[in-house]
Amino acid sequence: MSELRRHAIDLDDFSAAEIEEILETAESMREVLGREIKQVPVLRGKTVVNMFFEESTRTRISFELAARALSANVVAFTARGSSVEKGESLVDTVRTLQALGADIIVMRHSQSGAPYLVARHFRGSLINAGDGRHAHPTQALLDLYTMRSRLGQIRDLNVVIVGDVLHSRVVRSNLWGLTRLGARVTLCGPPTLIGPAAFWTATWPTIRIVHELDPLLPEADVVMALRLQKERMQSGLLPALREYTRVYGLTAERLARLPKHAIVMHPGPMNEGIEIFPEVATASPAAIEEQVTNGVAVRMALLYRMAG
Numbered sequence: 137m138s139e140l141r142r143h144a145i146d147l148d149d150f151s152a153a154e155i156e157e158i159l160e161t162a163e164s165m166r167e168v169l170g171r172e173i174k175q176v177p178v179l180r181g182k183t184v185v186n187m188f189f190e191e192s193t194r195t196r197i198s199f200e201l202a203a204r205a206l207s208a209n210v211v212a213f214t215a216r217g218s219s220v221e222k223g224e225s226l227v228d229t230v231r232t233l234q235a236l237g238a239d240i241i242v243m244r245h246s247q248s249g250a251p252y253l254v255a256r257h258f259r260g261s262l263i264n265a266g267d268g269r270h271a272h273p274t275q276a277l278l279d280l281y282t283m284r285s286r287l288g289q290i291r292d293l294n295v296v297i298v299g300d301v302l303h304s305r306v307v308r309s310n311l312w313g314l315t316r317l318g319a320r321v322t323l324c325g326p327p328t329l330i331g332p333a334a335f336w337t338a339t340w341p342t343i344r345i346v347h348e349l350d351p352l353l354p355e356a357d358v359v360m361a362l363r364l365q366k367e368r369m370q371s372g373l374l375p376a377l378r379e380y381t382r383v384y385g386l387t388a389e390r391l392a393r394l395p396k397h398a399i400v401m402h403p404g405p406m407n408e409g410i411e412i413f414p415e416v417a418t419a420s421p422a423a424i425e426e427q428v429t430n431g432v433a434v435r436m437a438l439l440y441r442m443a444g
């Protein structure tokens with residue numbers, strides 16, 4: 137096995153080879169999850185703490201299932217009901233969890249960059265389960281795994297990511313993974329939800345920024361819709377939801393313009409009827425449930441790599 141990984145905060149420090157290796161390991165983990173007894177002793181005796189300071193369904197539960205399938209002791213920590221409510225700091229909270237024997241912390245936090253602070257104060261391993269608008273590396277890994285499993289490879293795939301790009305941590309981690317594995321990526325959305333093109337191309341020079349979705353559809357292999365964060369409406373970034381849906385919403389008509397082999401993805405949670413319609417989310421090109429299912433195997437693969 138190649139070098140162990142201590143922390144997973146974003147995909148920026150993952151090489152293409154390491155990502156490929158995790159996706160391969162996820163295949164084996166999927167086989168484990170298909171067995172009658174879905175458990176292997178990789179993390180026996182280790183304690184994984186799921187530390188969530190922000191709401192989550194998919195990420196929190198799939199990390200819990202993944203750690204249990206690897207035989208870890210799993211502890212769920214939520215800020216609500218903890219001493220955080222009495223004013224305990226993030227660093228003191230982590231030191232406390234360390235003193236209680238945490239080996240791996242899986243952390244979600246609303247502040248971009250919070251995992252870097254925690255990693256400096258924790259002797260174990262840290263996995264970022266989403267921080268502010270900065271990064272969501274395991275979502276990107278499960279997205280890559282899903283694309284590869286549906287379409288055979290990532291290299292040269294034409295991937296269109298549409299929606300509230302500016303505020304999305306999913307986009308940023310996907311850009312690292314997709315460009316490293318050789319996909320061609322187009323970001324699409326209204327200018328107010330993308331920002332200046334140079335903001336993106338300074339870091340990822342090969343990507344395209346486009347404001348019209350319809351011309352992209354006939355050439356797309358993957359269309360990934362992002363959650364429209366309705367709170368952006370209040371800050372004046374969108375004039376009207378209905379107008380957004382008319383131009384960027386994934387409707388049955390737009391689905392019909394995709395090539396036969398193309399897939400539709402969404403990291404969830406979805407605003408049905410806004411960025412994606414229910415009949416699209418459940419149609420056969422949609423891989424949205426597979427993304428959720430694959431999240432367990434992919435997170436097992438990452439935990440395995442960090443187990444030491």
Ligand code: CP
Nearest residue numbers: 192193194195403404
């Ligand atoms: N995609 C995602 O992170 O979903 P949750 O917020 O439900 O974990």
